[in-house]
Amino acid sequence: MWLISMSEIKLVYFAWVRERIGLAEERVSVPDEVKTVAELAGWLQTRGEEYAHAFENPAVVRGAIDRKHVKPGALIAGASEIAFFPPMTGG
Amino acid sequence: MLPLLTVRIQSEPFDAAAEIEALSRLGEDVGAVTSFTGFCRSEGGRLAALELEHYPGMAEEEIGSVVAEAVSRWPLYGVTVIHRHGVMRPSDGIVLVVTASSHRTASFEAANFVMDYLKTRAPFWKKEHRVDGSLGDWVDAKIEDDRLATRWKLDA
Numbered sequence: 582m583w584l585i586s587m588s589e590i591k592l593v594y595f596a597w598v599r600e601r602i603g604l605a606e607e608r609v610s611v612p613d614e615v616k617t618v619a620e621l622a623g624w625l626q627t628r629g630e631e632y633a634h635a636f637e638n639p640a641v642v643r644g645a646i647d648r649k650h651v652k653p654g655a656l657i658a659g660a661s662e663i664a665f666f667p668p669m670t671g672g
Numbered sequence: 673m674l675p676l677l678t679v680r681i682q683s684e685p686f687d688a689a690a691e692i693e694a695l696s697r698l699g700e701d702v703g704a705v706t707s708f709t710g711f712c713r714s715e716g717g718r719l720a721a722l723e724l725e726h727y728p729g730m731a732e733e734e735i736g737s738v739v740a741e742a743v744s745r746w747p748l749y750g751v752t753v754i755h756r757h758g759v760m761r762p763s764d765g766i767v768l769v770v771t772a773s774s775h776r777t778a779s780f781e782a783a784n785f786v787m788d789y790l791k792t793r794a795p796f797w798k799k800e801h802r803v804d805g806s807l808g809d810w811v812d813a814k815i816e817d818d819r820l821a822t823r824w825k826l827d828a
Contacts, residue, residue, distance in 0.1 A: 593727070595725055595727055595795065595797060596725055596797035596799070596810050597810045645727075645730060645795070648727070648729050648730035648733055649730075649733075650734075650793065664727060664730070664795075666727070666795065666797065667797060667810065667813070668792075668812075668813030669791070669792060669793065669794060669795055669796055669797060669813060670791075670796065670797050670798045670810070670811045670812070670813050671724065671726070671731075671755060671766075671767070671790060671791065671794045671795070671796025671797070671798070672710055672755075672766070672767050672787060672790050672791040672794070672796070
């Protein structure tokens, strides 16, 4: 029997993160060694120029898991939707 | 009586006077209603519009939790928050916060708190449209907004 070594997650992007990547959302298979939101951002950075541009300054990009703000060290296990976006400028 | 809490995320304009009137009529012990309206600015004639993008679902939830926190801190009869998304022209209202209480301090402070937290937690982003028709930059978040939010000592 095969062990599942990748998990599929829905990613959503907003504002300039969305523009740089060129996608509003996508489903990706994330390797199991990617455990945290910061590691996910680091892994995405390796997926091409657009991603490298979006995450060139990872400290600026914020993350949310299932529509809740999270810190970079938050674990992604069990997440169904992870969002990346710049600091918010509403109001 | 449970406070009347309303959070709306919409593209349509809002009627601030009607929303203030609605909270003013919540009961005979309502002694103070505070409202704040945030408008789109032209930045000295440089901008034709601001385009507001938002994260549907999370926007409602985040503003809802800020409103719930306000109600737990101040004795309020009602809170209304309306935040628009889409293209705003200068002088268009973007955000409305209305709070109703027996006394002015609670209604002022609660409205201020909701705005401070909404600025740093609600998932909205503004993009500039310049008067020459070109797309400008995404508006940068202000460090001052983070400082204003932290003065309420809420860690979330």
